[in-house]
Amino acid sequence: MKLQHYLGGLEGLDPIPLDTRVFAEAWEERIFGIHTAMMALSPQLNLETTPSTFNSEWTWADLRKGAESMHPFDYFKFRYYEKWLGGISAYFVAKGYITQVELDARTETFLMSPPVMPKGGDAAVDTRVRTYLLIGDDPKRERSTQPRFAIGDAVCVADPKSVDHTRLPGHLRNKPGIIDGVYPDAYVYLCDTGPDGIGKAMPVYSVKFDPETLWPGNTEQNFTFYADLFEAYLEPAIAP
Amino acid sequence: MQRFEYPNDRETVNAARVRALEALLIERGVITGDTVDKIMAIFATEMGPFNGAKLIAKAWVDPSFMKLVAEDTMAAVEQMNFVTKGAGAEGEHMRAAINTPEVHNLIICTLCSCYPWPILGLPPYWYKDPSFRARAAREPRKVLSEFGLDIAPEKEIRTWDSSAQIRWFVVPERPAGTDSFSEEQLAALVTPESMMGVAIVKPPGA
Numbered sequence: 001m002k003l004q005h006y007l008g009g010l011e012g013l014d015p016i017p018l019d020t021r022v023f024a025e026a027w028e029e030r031i032f033g034i035h036t037a038m039m040a041l042s043p044q045l046n047l048e049t050t051p052s053t054f055n056s057e058w059t060w061a062d063l064r065k066g067a068e069s070m071h072p073f074d075y076f077k078f079r080y081y082e083k084w085l086g087g088i089s090a091y092f093v094a095k096g097y098i099t100q101v102e103l104d105a106r107t108e109t110f111l112m113s114p115p116v117m118p119k120g121g122d123a124a125v126d127t128r129v130r131t132y133l134l135i136g137d138d139p140k141r142e143r144s145t146q147p148r149f150a151i152g153d154a155v156c157v158a159d160p161k162s163v164d165h166t167r168l169p170g171h172l173r174n175k176p177g178i179i180d181g182v183y184p185d186a187y188v189y190l191c192d193t194g195p196d197g198i199g200k201a202m203p204v205y206s207v208k209f210d211p212e213t214l215w216p217g218n219t220e221q222n223f224t225f226y227a228d229l230f231e232a233y234l235e236p237a238i239a240p
Numbered sequence: 241m242q243r244f245e246y247p248n249d250r251e252t253v254n255a256a257r258v259r260a261l262e263a264l265l266i267e268r269g270v271i272t273g274d275t276v277d278k279i280m281a282i283f284a285t286e287m288g289p290f291n292g293a294k295l296i297a298k299a300w301v302d303p304s305f306m307k308l309v310a311e312d313t314m315a316a317v318e319q320m321n322f323v324t325k326g327a328g329a330e331g332e333h334m335r336a337a338i339n340t341p342e343v344h345n346l347i348i349c350t351l352c353s354c355y356p357w358p359i360l361g362l363p364p365y366w367y368k369d370p371s372f373r374a375r376a377a378r379e380p381r382k383v384l385s386e387f388g389l390d391i392a393p394e395k396e397i398r399t400w401d402s403s404a405q406i407r408w409f410v411v412p413e414r415p416a417g418t419d420s421f422s423e424e425q426l427a428a429l430v431t432p433e434s435m436m437g438v439a440i441v442k443p444p445g446a
Contacts, residue, residue, distance in 0.1 A: 004351075005351070007350050007351070007370055007373050007374040007377075008350035008373070008374060008377035008378070008401070009374065009377050009378040010370075010374035010375075011378075013370070013371045013374055013375055014241055014371055015371070015386050016366050016369070016371055016372045016375065016383060016386050016387070017365065017366050017369055017371065018366055018386070018387065019364065019365040019366055020364040020365070020366070020432075020433070021364065021365055022361075022362040022363065022364060022365065023365075024365050025251050025254065025255070026255070027251070027254055027255035027258045027259070028258075029276070029280055030258040030259065030261075030262050030276055031258050031261075032279075032362070033262075033275065033276030033277075033279040033280060034258075034261065034262060034265065034271065034276060036279050036329075037270075037271045037275045037276070037279065039329075040329075041270075041271075051269065052269060052270060052271065053268055053269040053270050054270045054271075060352075064351075064352055067352070073244075075370070076243070076244075076370060077243075077244040080353070080365070080368040080369070082254060085254060085257065085258055085261075088261070089257070089261055092261070092264075092265070092270075097264075097265070097268055097270060098261075098264045098265075098268065102264060103257070103260055103261060103264065106260035106263060106264060107253065107256045107257045107260040108256075109260070110256035110257075110259050110260050110263075111252065111253065111256045115256070115259040115260075115263065116263075117259065117262070117263055117266070117273060118263055118266040118267050118273055119266075119273040120266075120272065120273050121266060121269065121271065121272025121273055121274070121275070122269075122272065123272070123274075125271060125272050125275060126272055126274055126275055126278050129275060129278065129279060130278065130282065132329060133279070133282055133287065133324075133328065133329045133357075134323060134324050134325075134327070134328060134329075135324075135327050135328070135329075136324075136327050136328050136329040136330065136331065136332045137329065137332070138327070138332045139332065139333075139405040140332070140333065140405075166351075167351065167403050167404060168403070169350045169351055169401060169403050171350070171377065183333070183406065187333075187404065187405045189405075204404045204405060204406065206406075211378065214378070215378050218378070219378050219379065220378075220379055220380065220381050220382070220397070221393065222393060222394070222395070222396050222397065223380060223381070223396070223397045223398075223399070224396060224397070224398045224399070225377065225398075225399050225401065226398060226399065226400045226401065227400075227401040227403050228400075228401070228402060228403050228404035228405075228406045229403060229404060230404055
């Protein structure tokens with residue numbers, strides 16, 4: 001069990017930090033931009049090839065795996081984009097694009113005097129990044145099988161083996177819900193999560209939960225919780 | 241409240257490290273010297289909450305468009321003249337939750353920070369913070385009151401957790417006293433927070 005998968009409903013936390021800025025520190029936009037460029041240049045996308053030397057896959061799933069593998073205290077200790085900076089730096093080192101020694105050395109240099117940034121590069125790289133942002137990476141596929149569930153069906157959320165990455169919120173495991181919507185067609189996920197069950201195209205449902213069943217006696221009144229769930233995460237409800 | 245200890249140079253080191261990483265990636269030909277700035281320019285001018293505000297203003301003045309937003313959100317988005325048309329990264333499949341006098345909607349992502357980029361841009365810091373993601377799932381009324389929004393007990397709250405490939409946004413209620421407003425004037429009243437459900441749209445001067 002990973003705390004990162006079980007954030008929903010966690011008690012004892014502080015008031016919400018009401019910071020409406022996207023980036024809490026100015027430097028954070030640089031790592032956001034690097035991540036977005038990596039997604040756009042990732043070779044599995046069906047986009048025009050460019051002279052970029054980026055030739056290894058990078059998706060949200062890779063970023064999320066990093067955050068989900070952290071020590072839970074560190075997950076709370078580091079701000080959102082600090083986690084990105086750590087995960088993405090480690091990825092470029094692990095894949096051999098850069099070495100830790102040169103990253104540390106350049107960091108030292110930039111701490112001593114204002115950063116001198118290299119210029120130039122092939123404009124086709126930036127054109128591809130823009131194209132990715134404008135058209136995205138559509139996860140929808142044609143359905144090969146009929147959805148297992150229909151609106152109104154009672155379901156129970158599955159409890160698959162905990163792996164390095166999931167799209168199943170922990171607070172919903174083993175909980176009863178009602179199918180509230182069946183999305184058209186089927187949806188792939190960015191990677192195969194193995195025994196967790198998602199990856200290949202499958203129906204996605206909007207599932208309605210009574211918060212009283214999620215946190216008995218410890219939630220609010222006149223409140224309904226909805227989650228979008230892949231079909232692999234749902235089982236038929238067992239008759240009472 | 242600070243619960244962890246951090247070095248005094250936390251942010252200067254972060255800032256130097258991210259620029260060092262970017263510089264090395266430019267030198268190695270992974271990205272160009274313009275890549276990050278160009279991405280940020282797209283979010284500043286083409287993919288941002290200004291798009292969502294226009295869509296909501298149109299829905300307020302055109303009941304048939306409001307119906308389309310509710311029933312086939314992507315078809316409605318496609319009618320808007322956004323640069324992403326009916327697509328865009330993190331907005332390939334968007335859905336709208338419509339606020340009414342009986343129902344108040346709130347979007348969250350308990351696992352990460354899923355957000356409809358083409359029409360809302362990038363999420364504010366609090367949306368990505370674990371405190372919001374954890375607490376809004378179980379005690380939305382209390383959380384909303386911290387944002388200064390008190391929802392009457394008789395009004396139902398619906399929280400939408402974006403855990404699959406759908407990205408949600410909220411269509412807030414049109415404020416009173418705006419009957420004579422143009423779409424442009426209405427759009428100027430719509431805040432990102434109101435399209436996430438942590439605020440309502442207030443009439444001008446309120």
